[in-house]
Amino acid sequence: MTRETKSYELKIYDQSLMRFEAAYDAFGSLKLEITDIDSANAHLLPLNLIVDQDEKSLASWMEGRTIPKNRAFVEQILSTAGLTRNDILGILDVSKGLSINDSYWLDDGKSDVTFDGINLFDNRFDEVLGLVAYTGYTPSQKHKAGVSSEWTLGGQFPKAVRRINDRLLLFKTGTSGARNLGKEPYSEYFAAQVAKRMGIDHVSYDLEMWKGKLASVCGLMNDKEISFVPFFVAAGDASFPAALSILNELDPKMASKYRTMVVFDALICNRDRHGGNFGILRENRTGRLLGLAPLFDHNLSLFAQDDETDYANFLDRSNRYYLPATANIAFDDMAGIVMGAEQHELLRRMIGFEFRNHPTYPLPQDRLEALNHYITEKVRELLRIPIVD
Numbered sequence: 001m002t003r004e005t006k007s008y009e010l011k012i013y014d015q016s017l018m019r020f021e022a023a024y025d026a027f028g029s030l031k032l033e034i035t036d037i038d039s040a041n042a043h044l045l046p047l048n049l050i051v052d053q054d055e056k057s058l059a060s061w062m063e064g065r066t067i068p069k070n071r072a073f074v075e076q077i078l079s080t081a082g083l084t085r086n087d088i089l090g091i092l093d094v095s096k097g098l099s100i101n102d103s104y105w106l107d108d109g110k111s112d113v114t115f116d117g118i119n120l121f122d123n124r125f126d127e128v129l130g131l132v133a134y135t136g137y138t139p140s141q142k143h144k145a146g147v148s149s150e151w152t153l154g155g156q157f158p159k160a161v162r163r164i165n166d167r168l169l170l171f172k173t174g175t176s177g178a179r180n181l182g183k184e185p186y187s188e189y190f191a192a193q194v195a196k197r198m199g200i201d202h203v204s205y206d207l208e209m210w211k212g213k214l215a216s217v218c219g220l221m222n223d224k225e226i227s228f229v230p231f232f233v234a235a236g237d238a239s240f241p242a243a244l245s246i247l248n249e250l251d252p253k254m255a256s257k258y259r260t261m262v263v264f265d266a267l268i269c270n271r272d273r274h275g276g277n278f279g280i281l282r283e284n285r286t287g288r289l290l291g292l293a294p295l296f297d298h299n300l301s302l303f304a305q306d307d308e309t310d311y312a313n314f315l316d317r318s319n320r321y322y323l324p325a326t327a328n329i330a331f332d333d334m335a336g337i338v339m340g341a342e343q344h345e346l347l348r349r350m351i352g353f354e355f356r357n358h359p360t361y362p363l364p365q366d367r368l369e370a371l372n373h374y375i376t377e378k379v380r381e382l383l384r385i386p387i388v389d
Contacts (some may be wrong), residue, residue, distance in 0.1 A: 122224070
């Protein structure tokens with residue numbers, strides 16, 4: 001890491017919103033100084049920077065534009081470009097702070113670069129980085145990294161975004177190393193079936209084999225004009241009571257969709273709902289909030305890492321063994337706090353539901369039958385919860 005002071009512009013498209021200087025001190029800590037803010041367009045800044053237009057909030061945003069420390073194969077991805085995880089500026093100089101979630105980027109002014117020339121929505125990806133991110137295999141020589149979503153894509157499972165027939169698709173595989181692992185893509189596929197039956201706005205998933213690994217595959221929920229803002233970025237607190245309170249005050253429609261998400265998570269026993277995998281859609285050119293984003297990322301639901309010894313106990317495990325990630329109470333208790341007439345009606349649509357196996361990569365029949373038995377019993381259980389509003 002160099003202690004050289006660098007100048008940057010935070011831009012949306014090619015519009016400059018903020019100028020700042022950055023450098024490392026003698027202890028390797030990042031030091032920032034905001035030198036200018038376009039006050040007339042401050043409403044277009046990232047949401048956390050609208051609330052607090054200071055160096056601390058800027059540092060938090062910048063850290064969120066680098067590869068997460070819990071990302072699968074994080075060291076391999078970084079080493080491919082000769083980088084280390086603590087060199088935030090080095091990573092940002094390579095990645096330009098680009099993300100498939102929105103249209104912000106960082107311009108260091110060292111080259112004649114425009115958003116059209118580098119954005120992730122229109123330009124080809126660095127295929128080497130995508131393969132490293134998905135498989136963990138690294139090339140023998142250092143690689144001059146190009147445009148890639150891998151620098152800001154979060155999550156602990158191996159994944160990569162690919163451009164196929166001019167469409168961006170996220171491939172995400174499962175875990176390995178034990179006989180009860182690797183079924184996470186199936187949970188993603190089947191959870192989407194539940195959401196569709198209930199009429200919940202969601203991301204659709206399919207299954208494909210890529211590089212010898214079964215992956216769940218989905219398109220993006222946003223595009224170059226619409227951003228996805230994770231809830232913890234938008235609000236700073238994604239815990240159940242905080243999120244419910246914030247959305248109740250912000251917008252009744254968003255609050256209702258959040259309640260439905262809580263009941264849906266209880267139904268599929270989704271133990272991995274957190275502040276990064278639900279959020280808000282935002283119009284880039286106006287800053288207007290459009291509503292809660294479609295639901296996605298359910299690969300740890302439906303007992304993805306339970307084996308055949310647990311099949312008969314899925315219902316009991318959904319009540320006693322697994323807990324929601326955003327509250328220290330049981331799924332059913334959490335659902336009971338938000339259960340309204342609308343949520344009851346959506347649950348009734350699940351009566352008689354059965355999962356459809358994948359035609360090319362079918363789940364073993366005994367596991368499918370266990371999931372069908374579970375979902376039938378869980379629907380009945382949740383419908384016994386009284387309506388609270």
